[in-house]
Amino acid sequence: MSNRYAVVLAAGQGTRMKSKLYKVLHSVCGKPMVQHVLDHVSSLDVQEIVTVVGHGAEKVQAELGSVSRFALQSEQLGTAHAVMQAEELLEGKTGTTLVICGDTPLIKPETMQALIQQHEEQGAKASVLTAHIENPTGYGRIIRNEQGYVEKIVEHKDATEKEREVREINTGTYCFDNEALFSALKKVSNDNAQGEYYLPDVIGILKSEGEIVSAYQTDDFEETLGVNDRVALSQAESIMKERINTAHMRNGVTLIDPANTYIESDVVIGQDTIIYPGTTIKAGSKIGSDCIIGPNTEIANCVVGDASSICQSVAHDSVIGSKVTIGPFAHIRPQSQLSDNVKVGNFVEIKKASLGHGSKASHLSYLGDAEIGAGVNVGCGSITVNYDGKNKFLTKIEDGVFVGCNSNLIAPVTIGEGAYIAAGSTITDDVPGNALSIARARQVNKENYASKLNYNK
Template identity: 70%
Template sequence: MENRFAVILAAGQGTRMKSKLYKVLHPVCGKPMVQHVVDQVSKLHLNKIVTIVGHGAEKVQAQLGESCEYALQAEQLGTAHAVMQAAPQLEGQAGTTIVLCGDTPLITSETIDALLSHHVHTKAKATILTAKANDPTGYGRIVRNEEGHVAKIVEHKDASEEELQINEINTGTYCFDNAFLFEALKQVSNENAQGEYYLPDVIEILKNQGEIISAYQTENFDETLGVNDRVALSQAEVIMKKRINEKHMRNGVTIIDPQNTYISAEAEIARDTVIYPGSMIKGKTVIGEDCEIGPNTEIKDCIVGDSTVIRQSVAHNSEIGQNVNIGPFAHIRPQSSIGNDVKIGNFVEVKKSKMGQGSKASHLSYIGDAEVGADVNLGCGSITVNYDGKNKHLTKIEDGAFIGCNSNLIAPVTVGAGAYVAAGSTITEDVPGDALSIARARQVNKEDYVSKLKLNHNS
């Protein structure tokens, strides 16, 4: 197979986004736009991917890492100038180069592969990815000759009445014979109103040399959407969300209300799991089989085991086992590990803690910086008091312990296996295994106190 390369244009600041964040780093379904493009291109196992960076170069490189090589466009002098920055990596090599924009997050590897194949099949020196637009206003029109090749690209403002009726448009994604591309780039002029070097001029140069200019029309116009402002960003989000949700449903996941369910591009969900409305599954979350998620639940970067139920709750950066029942209104904070068969009930917060198999915190508890063993019962209002105002301290509750309602465990402290802590206790010392610890003031009843108080008040 001949060499295949990709150049991804990601140097622009994106002033129309009106944002401190560089355009290509704006996320669509939780993943930066340029990462979507690189991930799709990477599926094709090309010989080399070169991303052109400029504004925010360090942040773009930090996001993409070693998935591609980089070339710097220090001055933004147009798309042809941007591609030319890849000359040190690509010039003079035989093969095919595809040029894509980093702000087209909906493009798929299937379309890119089809474009490459069409380019090779037609023996063209350049191939344009086109699409049919219901409203082609503002787009460059593709005018084809009798052989079906591209005769010319006409910008909307320059089109005749007849050409304005054409609805096949230029998407801004191209394939080139690599050697011809870099030779033609040297001939591109900046004699235009903007004083910039435009990549479509390469098409005209190759056509004037008598070379074949082909076009491949994708059936899915949505894939060609370029994001230049927040309106287009929201449109891309809607399309991507629909694509992701349909993928999961076809793989055996039930999504009750897809329009009101958000699932990130990187999430994995196993079959027979049910997602209820208002749920947001973010980041690299992995959810097992036969789970129930939602309604109104947010899960981010978590691993969730089979047959777990999470209702109206928030869980971040944690591991949650099988047959776990969480919520409603629970909060699983980062670095928590929830074992199998655990119950985390309403208004329970777990932070950087481990809950062993079969343990329960059914309501109104805070479990922070704690190691909770198996089959522990934490009564209503139990609190691990982990912070002394300066440092966090560890609470250990060993297997089978029973913590009574409204108990405070002042860390660092250990409650031994099988121990009982009486309701209302404030525990400041270790509790031995199988012991009963009572740490509360002795009750005193003062007979007739209220009657005497009222008498004195009225006198």
């Protein structure tokens, strides 16, 4: 097998997106388009990836990091001109170079591999990824010779009536012999209406030199979709979403209603987990086996252990143990950690807090900036008062504590192991272990006083 390289074209501004965000950074299922392309290319056996950047270059480089080297196209003068910017990094190297656009997130690694493999097996100097489409209006047609090799690529406006009947179209993804590519690029002219240098012209140059030009036709036109506007972006999102959901179901996950379940890229879900409609699971999440998620639940960048249940709730950037019950209507905010067998009930908010094994806050509580031990019961309406308007403070609740309803724990404060906080207390000082703490005004009854208030008169 020869050396392999890749050039990712990501320099266009994307004016049709009508966006402040650089086109290839628009997200498809939780990941920028260009990152999808780089991930797919990286899964192949390539020695070097060069991404050609232009508009928004710094942001694209920051997103992709060290996965790719970069070449700058400071002025957009066509696709051939874009590839030429990689000359300094790739010229003179022997092997095969894949050229692919950064706005084609749906092209599968298997398709890229098949294109490269056929290219190398046929000894071609160039190979084109093609697709069959019933209405090819506007696409360049692939004209093959009797041996099945590419004779030429004809743009729609230049095609004869017979050529326009051809349904095989150019997708804009290519393989080249690397040395032949950069040799031919020097011969590309910009003598056209737009004054630009076009990469398909390399095909004609190689053909004129008697070289073999091959074509590999994918059986899935949808995967070749290039995203140039918001409509195409939504189409790519829909196709990718269906792919992701199908993969999870084939791996043993039950999606009650796949059409109304949104799972982003790079999410891991264990077997026999059931996901109900209206659920969104965002990138970075890892869900265990035998879980029940949803309905109407959002999970983002969380680890969830086996056999946990999250119903009609939101959880972000947190670690959730096994056999945990959350919801309905709970909010797990970032940097929270729930140990096994924890229960977080309706209208409970957890923020930057840890709850030990078997602890529970069943309803109407706020627990922020807290370290809560095992076997703790937090009564209805109880809160950690963690913020004084300028700074956040820590509340520590040790194992086995019982916090009665409507208690306020004014941080910084520590509640010792096995302590009991009487309902309605406002705790401002540390409570020793096994103590009963009562911090509320003594009840006073004024007999017959209510009649003086003239109620119900």
